[in-house]
Amino acid sequence: MTTENELKPVAEGGLLDRRLFLKKGLTFSAAVLSADVLAESSDIYRPESSKKAGDPFSNYGLPSEYERKTIRWTMGNSMADGNGVSWTPLQDLEGTITPNGLHFERHHNGVPDINPKEHQLLIHGLVDKSLMFEVDDLLRYPMTSLLCFIECGGNSNAAWRSEPIQTKLGYFHGMASCSEWTGVPLRLLLNEAKIKGRAKWLVAEGADASLMNVSLPLEKALDDCFIALYQNGERIRPENGYPLRLIVPGWEGVTNVKWLRRLHLTNRPVMARNETSKYTELMPSGKARQFSFEMEAKSLITNPSFGHKLDKQGLYQISGLAWSGRGKIKKVEVSADGGNTWAEAALQEPVLSKCFTRFRIPWQWNGQTVVLKSRAIDETAYVQPEREELIKQRGQHGYFHYNAIVSWKVDANGEISHVYA
Amino acid sequence: MFMRNSLICLSLLFVPVLHAEEKTPLLGKPVSKALVEKWNGDIFPDGEGLPAGKGTATYGKKVYQQYCLSCHGVDGTGDSADELAGAKHGLTDNPPDKTIGTYWPYATTIFDFTRRAMPLNNPDVLSNNQLYAVTAYLLYLNGIIGENDIMNAQTLPKVKMPNRDGFVNQYQ
Numbered sequence: 001m002t003t004e005n006e007l008k009p010v011a012e013g014g015l016l017d018r019r020l021f022l023k024k025g026l027t028f029s030a031a032v033l034s035a036d037v038l039a040e041s042s043d044i045y046r047p048e049s050s051k052k053a054g055d056p057f058s059n060y061g062l063p064s065e066y067e068r069k070t071i072r073w074t075m076g077n078s079m080a081d082g083n084g085v086s087w088t089p090l091q092d093l094e095g096t097i098t099p100n101g102l103h104f105e106r107h108h109n110g111v112p113d114i115n116p117k118e119h120q121l122l123i124h125g126l127v128d129k130s131l132m133f134e135v136d137d138l139l140r141y142p143m144t145s146l147l148c149f150i151e152c153g154g155n156s157n158a159a160w161r162s163e164p165i166q167t168k169l170g171y172f173h174g175m176a177s178c179s180e181w182t183g184v185p186l187r188l189l190l191n192e193a194k195i196k197g198r199a200k201w202l203v204a205e206g207a208d209a210s211l212m213n214v215s216l217p218l219e220k221a222l223d224d225c226f227i228a229l230y231q232n233g234e235r236i237r238p239e240n241g242y243p244l245r246l247i248v249p250g251w252e253g254v255t256n257v258k259w260l261r262r263l264h265l266t267n268r269p270v271m272a273r274n275e276t277s278k279y280t281e282l283m284p285s286g287k288a289r290q291f292s293f294e295m296e297a298k299s300l301i302t303n304p305s306f307g308h309k310l311d312k313q314g315l316y317q318i319s320g321l322a323w324s325g326r327g328k329i330k331k332v333e334v335s336a337d338g339g340n341t342w343a344e345a346a347l348q349e350p351v352l353s354k355c356f357t358r359f360r361i362p363w364q365w366n367g368q369t370v371v372l373k374s375r376a377i378d379e380t381a382y383v384q385p386e387r388e389e390l391i392k393q394r395g396q397h398g399y400f401h402y403n404a405i406v407s408w409k410v411d412a413n414g415e416i417s418h419v420y421a
Numbered sequence: 422m423f424m425r426n427s428l429i430c431l432s433l434l435f436v437p438v439l440h441a442e443e444k445t446p447l448l449g450k451p452v453s454k455a456l457v458e459k460w461n462g463d464i465f466p467d468g469e470g471l472p473a474g475k476g477t478a479t480y481g482k483k484v485y486q487q488y489c490l491s492c493h494g495v496d497g498t499g500d501s502a503d504e505l506a507g508a509k510h511g512l513t514d515n516p517p518d519k520t521i522g523t524y525w526p527y528a529t530t531i532f533d534f535t536r537r538a539m540p541l542n543n544p545d546v547l548s549n550n551q552l553y554a555v556t557a558y559l560l561y562l563n564g565i566i567g568e569n570d571i572m573n574a575q576t577l578p579k580v581k582m583p584n585r586d587g588f589v590n591q592y593q
Binding site: 077078079080082083108109122123124125129130131132133134137138140141142188189191192193203205209210211212213217262264266268270271272273276277280282284285286287288289290291292293396397 | 443444445446447448449450451452454456457460461462463464465466491492501502511512513515516517519521524525526527529530533534537538541542544587588589590591592
């Protein structure tokens, strides 16, 4: 039995101790399963699914037909349908790993059709010898695996608008996904080509129809970047860079160049369109932030969020995601009274650097109108800012790198809306 | 004796550790300078990488009308694709007006990006002369060069963009 003391709130708005579920194995008031009575014709109850032989094996599994609504929402340019984005439906997912078919996409001109037998990677510039690598060659190299998020620098940009957008969470914060990537440390290939002392940057280029390129500091490339061949155990999907994708842990998505074909070592950045005209943040002064690579700490309550509805009062679990491009998430705090009081959420282990971290906290909803918020604090002690604070620092026209606290208002009917609060 | 053992122990601590993973099969194949030049399309603000060729805004307007206008609008004022020219106000206004003329820091980037990515429906269609011409036209539309100024590998890097000093490097 749960004592009254254990249901005592730890902050206003009905937030309860994060250890409550662990201690009691409580069930949700709305989700208690009950078995039907025994059927007359049988000794044991058999659900319908068990009364006949099931489907045969399949070569490649697909989600249940009852889960067909869990899809990426796609948004292409009206004149060029391969220029645009698709969003991870974060509001429908749990845990931390994004299924490969639901990883977000940002393409500048579509998904190229690449035969790996014809794809090559060139390393040149400030190296002793220019080298060409075949994909099959790279498969023989020592590999490393890393669980990390990739987030587009333009993720959440709708939140800069003056009025809160009323759409599902994934449709404005879903340009962020998390996978286990496996591939060859960039350091190994660059060392094979022998880096010249003057090299300070490298320009990475993809083999898509926009020959998308960006400059990266060599220091980062040698630190933890790698050329991924696998995503969540299988070869990378075409829309995520097949056959080779540069992984730049914790840095904005555009640097994680898909369909990687060329690495040019230089002593300065190339000043590509995607590091000057785009992926820079205009500030109120008229100056723009450039090379703001790191994705700063962010958290989102994924459930409940816009589009969900609370049917009845009772015990719920608030669940969400937090991540930081600077390292591990140290703490996530949740508020159920619009930010007046906060309670610490439980973090799902393992908590990994530059990786999605799932947080959860029990919550008693008594039918009152409340505003739910979460805020992430990372291991560098960076605290996710309130929206007002972020706008004070950056103005409203930065477009990229929006990471402020997200607020959901739950009204007396259990309807959830996006608010600035 | 004790001292000598300590020293040996200490020196062992400083032996560099060779990670097993640092050994690689060395499968990268050396390639010729000619191949690298063919693959390398990077163009830098100082003009490194710019190809031979030239063009002016007069011809560039024709290139623009044929390949760019359907998405970027009349005179670069924007449509389904970005506004490139014709800014009505500045970067500190609400909302700011970001065009090549008000925002882009380097003229070489126009040539580089157009060559690698434009037009979206046929990114391999423009010749270097056409690229110089359409670059000249975009600079002319923004009031940065004259209608008859010739853009080539020597002149393009010398074009000083109005927002050249508008960026603050966040990477230390």
